[in-house]
Amino acid sequence: MATPPSKAGTKGVPRDDRRRQMLEAATQEFAARGYAAASLPAIAARVGVTKTLLHQYMGTKEDLYLACLVPVADRLLGAIRAAMGPHAASPHTPLRVLHAVFTALEGQREAWFVLYDTSLPPGGEAARTAGEYWRAIDRLAAGGTAELLRAAGSTDPLDADALKYVWRDLVATLVRWWVKHPEQTPAAMTERCARLFAAAATVTPSGGPQRP
Template identity: 85%
Template sequence: MATPPSKAGTKGVPRQHRRQQMLEAATEEFGTRGYAAASLPAIAARVGVTKTLLHQYFGTKEDLYVACLVPVGDRILATIRTAMGPDGTASHTPLRVLRALFTALEGQREAWFVLYDTTLPPDGEAVRRASEYWSAIDRLAAGGTAELLRTTGSTDPLDADALKYVWRDLVATLVRWWVKHPEQTPDAMTLRCARLFAAAAGIASEIPDGTAATRP
């Protein structure tokens, strides 16, 4: 039988286990409410410990956020790198990346919003560490989108730059939709994305390129 949440932080729980409980509770709090609205008392209550004990383990609210961010950021960054392959040109890369992300986030979907938190203070350690992950992921996205465009014959650097921004916002939108539909498994979401991409490709084939519409 699972231990009731109110007993999760009681005396006798090993320190490392209790620390992990706090991190999981904090990740959920930051991911669902955002850094600005997240409450240390609420996080402590989730685990069944005092706010004082939470401070003893992690320090300030910003310290706790960073402690949540690092494993999330490391996991997402490693997931994208693996999905893209050693040279960033794995076949069907967009769907591979999405499937890998959905799989990595399953069971803790709100973790995505810990990494991409729009309410972080404009200066300080929290935004600095988050920015490092954003930049690393953007570099991967830039390489992946440029490679994808090369397969279509486009060598325009502005196309690559525009597609990088589209891809970043598209992934965030898909994850946000997925969070609102917990019944959707990673496999189901991947198939849905494949259908959406196919539909988008069909629409694109109807658009004149300035001279004539092109079809496969």
């Protein structure tokens, strides 16, 4: 009778645990160096296994990248959709979305750089999949910012387009800052953003922008 395959990895490490270690190491490597510069030997060294074993578990470099990308991107998309809900025009929606982003990334903050990796080779499955997630998140941002502007009385499509870009860059900047401050919890970051938004609101008087 054939012996069933073992569920353990090398040196007695259960296979699922070893795979999780590989994904964590790969996420750190892709985030730190970008897809183009990351290497399977470096990822294997982070785990303490051979490149051959890493390949047996995870397949090609692109397969490994996708295995890191998809779970975090799905988690982010779901969190943003839930935070926006049916009332995207609410003035509290931006803070809810930011809190959702921070919460979805907590414990794996560097995964943001895996999703928004500009070194992905064009035309490949990695770039195609990441691009689909970028566009899905952009559509949510475009819809949410347009609704906020309509609620504020602006129907200019160029206002909506400009605000979408501002929002996208703002979120990316805040996440990058947060990654450099690991002591900041998602709740603390959301409170900080609320203070920053309140301070920014004082720059423009309630009567509208003043000409110099």
